[in-house]
Amino acid sequence: MLDHYQIQLTRMLESEQYGEAKRLLRFLLQCKGEDARHYEEWGSLLTWLEMAFPEDGDGSDSAGAANSEDAEEERVLREQMLNPPGQDEAYIKQVLYIMEHHPMLDQQVLALERAAYIQDPEVDTAIVNWLSNTTDLHPILQFKALQCLRKREATGMLLLNRMGEMVELDIESTPLSIDDFPQPIGRILERVEQVTESEDPTLPHFARELWKESLQFLYGTSAYTWMLREEDDTVDCCAAALHLTLLLTVYGTANDDDIREVYGITESLRFRYEQACRALRQVAVLQRSDEDNPQP
Secondary structure (H helix, E strand, C coil), rough: CCCHHHHHHHHHHHHCHHHHHHHHHHHHHCCCCCCCCHHHHHHHHHHHHHHHHHCCCCCCCHHHHHHHHHHHHHHHHHHHCCCCCCHHHHHHHHHHHHHHHCCCHHHHHHHHHHHHCCCHHHHHHHHHHHHHHHCCCCCHHHHHHHHHHHCCCCCCEEEEEEEEEEEEEEEEHHHCCCCCCCCCHHHHHHHHHHHCCCCCHHHHHHHHHHHHHHHHHHCCCCCHHHHHHCCCCHHHHHHHHHHHHHHHHHHHCCCCHHHHHCCCCHHHHHHHHHHHHHHHHHHHHHHHHHHHHHCC
């Protein structure tokens, strides 16, 4: 997991998310069993960030307003980058070629973000055909393509193979952010955030990131459909499974009995809880496979 956090830290610094970077560094300094030089590097970086950006993420009104302005400025700059002037035929072909053929997942995702701004209706057809006719697309890439189509205001149903299941999805219903998912999905995350906040103030952040990544894999599958049930028992089972997966991801260990007790997972709910655990474990296996076999 060290490499995973180092990558996250780099991305936070590159995108000037200094408040998030400081929280991650504080969490890493609490972890045990790493090389001493890592702790020295993290401590030095945290000290520098706190000196250079003392107000970043402190929760004050002025800092909040500044952060809001920075976020809006970043959004405008990003949109300008993704939506350059002079989108001629060569540009469109290049974006679609990268989307379909680039060996790196992040470059394909970036191409989809660019495609969302292209003012050419033929792009919808190209994305739909690519999604429908490519059998081995990464689940995250499928989800990002669905989001792209929704941003382009495309409509219709798509039949896709996701996580080994044939599922039919409505383009217009694709969530564009984690807050755009149906209410039960949000309730699961809120339940975990409430429980973990007292354990470690950094855990809610990681729970949100883990849940967001997992949903991109599971969206539209039978496991996802099951999670949409409104019953409190379903929310408890899924939240407990997310909590267990979170602790295993962050710390490498977790006490299953303690987690089931906290979330009220009785023997009658044990099967449903284990179903949710299997779904999230399947996602974790695929994520590890991606990390162990990086694309060229």
